Amino acid sequence: MILRSCARCCRHFADPRIGVVSAGWYIMPVTDAVFGGEGEQYAAHINVTKALESQVGGVSGGTGMCLAIRHSLYQPFAPGSANDDTTPMLWAVLAGKHAVWDPNAKAYEHASRSFREEFRRRIRIGAGNFQTLARYWRVLLPRYGIAAYTFTSHKAIRWTMPFLMIAILVTSLVFAGN
Template sequence: MAELVFWCAAVLLVHTYFLYPVVLFALDGVAQVLHNVRYMRSGADRRREEQQASELPRVSLVVAAYNEASCIDEKLRNSLALDYPAGRFEVLIGSDGSTDGTDERVLRCTDERVRLSAAPRGGKTSVLNRCIPVAKGDIVLLSDANTMIEPEAVKRLVRHFENPEVGAVCGQLRLYNPTKAEYEESTYWTYESLIKFYEGKRGAVVGANGGLYAIRRSLFNALPPATIVDDFVIPLRILEKGYKVVYEPEAVAHEETTEDYGKEFGRRARIAAGNFQSLRMVPGLISPLSGFPAFAFWSHKLLRWCAPALMALALVANLFLLSSPFYKLTLAGQVLFYGLAYLGKKGLLKGSARRVASVAYYFVTMNLAIVVGFWRFLRNTQRAAWDRTARVPSSS
């Protein structure tokens, strides 16, 4: 029984972190081969067909803001500088009971494309439920106040909506740290972005990042007031309806990460609590009958959320199997990994070894945050209203 538990836990962990990406790569390779076969037989290559220019859709950029006075002016300048026809673009700032002068700064903007929707504090969900239905655009672009979008991003996102099967498009969020060229989240974020890229080729990106994604306004349904991770639930609901959720790596936005590991851990725990909460909001994606979207949801998300339990099961089961030299090696490997994470926390190594240890520490703390988030979910103690994460002051 211990051996069965060990191998079940190990295989599931390997699947969610390694085999699932390999499956995505393989499926893309097969699809490319089939495309080439069709091309050789028919001579038609759709990739080379020039699309007829069509009128760009109206776009509403919706930004939920809570006490963003330190960055809202820069956000407005960035938004109004985006390369999109002025007559077909608006910026709707939804202030969630801001008390630091955010509203006054927005009102000082004289550009007629900017609108302010202010209301008492109710959480980001209340902002989205209030603002998205009154947005003038057929396409709603969602972004955070501290996220800066590159000029061409909007056009690159909306071009996908020429396909009526596409319901949402996720952009690429690039994180940066003003004091460290290399940091733990950068490695993991690159890995996650690569997975989203290949999921997007199959029209099944499992969740978006709140910094930059677009949806058809007609597909938005009001979220339950207590929703914690709106940027996860909204695209999943669209996917559940049978629409494609794709990824556009050339639509880029930038966001500064934080040095405050305590607040970062709290943010991850909050997201984890929201992830578990989301299960009852998208029941269709849990069913195998949903096809590839369900496979992606299980592989990329559900098993990840179970990773802390699987890691614990693998370690405990391993302790009952030490009569075999092989399982002594597997235990030694696990102990070495956790020891490396500890060294990463203490910063005792240098060079490449330090970077590896730092990534191990990030991985362990990320899974500890899942445990904390699950506990909050069980006790229903995670608030839906968010607090902005403090950013490191830029040298500029």
Template sequence: MTHIAWFVCWTSAALLVHVFVGYPLLVWLQARVRPRPVARHDVLPTVSIVLAVHDGERLIRAKLANLRQLDYPAALVDIVLVCDGCHDATVAMARRSTDPRLTVLDHPNRRGKAACLNDAVALTRGEVLLFTDVRQRLSPMALKELVANLGDPEVGAVTGELHMENVRSGFAQGVDFYWRYEKGIRHAESMSGSTIGVTGAIYAMRRALFKPLPPGTVLDDVLVPMRVAAQGKRVVFEPKAMAWDQPSQGPADERRRKIRTLAGNYQLIQLAPWLLLPWCNPLWFRFVSHKLLRLLAPWLIVALTVSSGLLVTRHPMYAVAFGGLVAGLLMVGLARLQPPLGRLLPLRIAVAFFYLNLFAAQALLAFARNRRLHLW
């Protein structure tokens, strides 16, 4: 029994260290030692903006106004808006727009974002596709900054940087800290080759590289760039192309969105099993380290807690590991009981880490039980 506990403890610890420290450090070192800068050029290809919406009447007017403010020649841009089973005034408000570049598709029945994106892309004329969501605001220079990266013939897709604004609660501050950590990894991946996944709110790609998404796909912002990489092109990160979003202020607000996204990773493997094959996926190591092992993290934490608890009398380091895990859980409880304390940096990081891993564990159950994940 002791040998099993020892094996589980050290294996869990090694994988957790690799996921949260080792892999980020490795790609950071790669970016410093063997950087692969993008040969940006000021190019102006035709661009089709693709926007899928479900019940977005509160946001659609501001979003269309935001797209009109992009600093890019208007004659080179067209916009395709797809309404996915909207039961509010989204369609009517969009069709009142006087922008001649806008095409509105109205599907009365909800089919999911992937089906909408496929329909929209089929109508586009641009050499470049810009995908964005209705909720986020783009900076005026965002499109030009993205397209400049596509001036490098090795680049097939490029994502922008999503910033959080109106970060009020301790939980939101913790999520914002985690998101900054995630963006740091993406930046290092980009500087050393290709990033895994893009930000759905703001990414552009060569239209010739787009392939229709399988019905029901949840994570188009992972599958699309992985397909681009599989075609021999880089997927890069452009911090000057900015978008802004509002974070969830509490765990309850974040739960549904995060569980759906994380469950989408399980669906991704089901839809594209080639991602698990090193000879088919050129970004296999990064995909496994950045995506798959993150899904295992909550179970690895449980295994480490139980195994180190069983070994606590064997060596002081097991007692330290077990005590540290218990202390982290107590910090989460303290932050929940005393919300003002939740603004302290150690507590807000602990709370965000706890809930993000809790949601990752729940995502497996959600995927197993819910086959309608694609309905946003």
């Protein structure tokens, strides 16, 4: 099935404007999963969001399990890179190409079986998100158009939200005393 999905992704390269193609992301139900149903709902939400981003030419991240990269855009990952699913999408944007999402090319993942497993996964993803933002901040510039918007709204704001919320709390406490 994964070979069929990869082949489906590669078909998009007939369009020279396409630089990277990601398969859709699906959670396989597991009876002893911690976040089975919730994970499936989240994956469905992500697939809708990414499909809409793809329609306007600005997918903000991909599915690391099945990602096709135009050969001319590929570059070695920096040592210690944590997010191999978002970085190629940014290579495409920085090269003036589109990153697209094909929900019919399907990549499956098992739901987490324990809170510990899910927590470790979230920590790894979170650390990688900040690393990616630090390395590829240029994609936030308006000259990258819709890709800058989708990356900012779907990634950067979400990644920095905990810090923004703490700043709002502290500011509220300071002004509450006045």
